[in-house]
Amino acid sequence: MKYVYIQEFGEPLLGGEKPEPALSGTEVLIRVKAAGVCHSDLHLWEGGYDLGQGRKLSLKDRGVTPPITMGHETAGELMAVGPDAEGVAIGESYLVYPWIGCGVCPTCRNGFENYCGNAAYIGVHRDGGYAECLRVPHPRYLLPIGDLDPADVAPLACSGVTTYSAVKKFGAQIKDQPVVVIGGGGLGQMCIQVLRALDGAGAVVVDLDPAKREAAVAAGALAAVDGGAPDAAARIAAAVGGPAFSVLDLVGSPQSAALAFDCLAKGGTLVMVGLFGGTAPWSLPLIPIKAARILGSLVGNLGELRELLDLARAGRIKPIPVTRLPLDRANDALVGLRRGEFVGRAILCP
Template identity: 75%
Template structure:
């Protein structure tokens, strides 16, 4: 099988071939139909995250061993089952849940494998979907998608479940006031659809890119604001009908976090999802003075992805724009994503 892997952080992905994997035990092998290209892949490709003040979190030091095949948003057709695998059938098309833990610790037993300290994520710690075939360690991580379009479904494994989990942390506040969403890329567009499916009032999007703001409006956003505008906060308050009770920051840099915090009402909640990097921009006294809740949200758990796929199969989530590319375009897809050339999601289709 053909695949693309990181052999050296920051270097172009290497194209290579090896035999098709043979499943053992509870493993399942799927033939990849679609593999989303996510901004988290950029961080993995570059080897770390910007912690601000000249510091960097090294993924090598965090247990990521090279070479590694990226791709954590993967849909494929089941082509081989290990002797102990059960729960899926040959020929079934499934979305792979990538945020796999050790399965033994209390965190995993509580259903939060995505928080496991001994993570074995597909496309990060285990080889992922930038390949013709993918080995999945257990059939329970495969979610049947029926007749849905694989390229449309693949982003649910990250951009979808990430925004779904973040919105669930806001509780019923989404039903009382629009949510301020910072970032109108693939996650932001997905957020608009998921809010609608959850019965939310709607979303006000913020983005620096006018093309992405237009795309957000076309997707159903109540308003789309240029975050660099001198009166951005006033525009946001007008669109929301007052200060924001709920903010989801899908960018996660110093400017987006500052804007999100400044837009908050007293008692409001800021959920930070994005990983662009930097240091916290808030003055500490303002956090208690605003009674602000600031919460991080890391992807989503398996139960949440099951709920999300059920919504998609029920037709309650409209597809976001996708750019379909051949597997051989993996390097071009990463560069294009880093340069902001895609609206929605780029998806590799081997």
């Protein structure tokens, strides 16, 4: 099978061929039809995260070492099963849940494998979907997609379930007032869909890129605001109808976090998802003065992905824009993502 992989952090991906993986126990093998290219892949490709003040979180220090085949948004056709795999059918199409934990710790047993301290994420700790085939450790991580297009469904495994889990953290207040969504890329596009599916009051999207703002309005956002405008906070308040009780930062830079906090009403909730990097820009006294809740949200659990896929099957989650590329253009996809060239998602189709 063909695959592309990181040999050295920060260097172009390499391509190669190797035998299809042999299966044992409950393992299953997916013939990859679509693999999303996510912003998290950029951090993995670069080898870490910017923590600000000259510090970096090194993935190598966290036990993530090349060679690595990336790709955690994967959908495809089941082609083989191990001797103990049950409940799935060869030839059927599935979405792969990638946020796998150890399976035995209290966090995993409580249904939050995505928070496991000994994670075994597909596309990070184990080989991912930038390949013609993908080995998955257990059928429980396969979600049937029927006749849905794998390229449309693949982003649900990360951008979809990430925004779904984050939006749920706001609770019922999404029905009372629009949510401010900072970042109009793939996650922002998905967030518009999620808010509509959950009967929310809608989204006010903030982005620096005019093309992404235009795409957000076309997708159903109530308004799109230039985050770089000097009066951005005032424009956001005007679009929302006052200070915002729900702000979702999908960027995670000092600039986006500062704007997000400035928009927040007293007693409001700021959910941080983006991993762009840097340090928090808030003055500490203002956090209690605003009675602000600041929450982090890391992808989503398996149950949440099932819920989201049910909404997609019911037609309540519409596909976000995708750009389909062959597997051998994985480097182009990463560079294009870094430059902000894609509206929605770039999808590798082996």
